[in-house]
Amino acid sequence: MNLFIALIKLPFAMLQLVWSLLLLTLELARISYHLGRLLVILLMTCGRWLHRVYSRWF
Structure with a gap:
């Protein structure tokens, strides 16, 4: 009986x-x-900030 209940519960699990x-x-x-x-x-x-910083030097 317990095996039957376990087999029923297995697909749901x-x-x-x-x-x-x-x-x-x-x-x-x-x-x-x-x-x-x-x-x-x-x-x-960061790219915008670096561009703003380095564009003053180049």
Whole structure:
């Protein structure tokens, strides 16, 4: 009887695991997207600042 219940619960547990992994992947993709945007903004700001500093000398 316990084996029968375990066999019924197994697909739901696997589905829950797959769903949580999918959500984790989406969350990591969202975080890396925001980090990438932040990095681009920082690089552009540093580039503008360096251009402003060095354009006086060259």
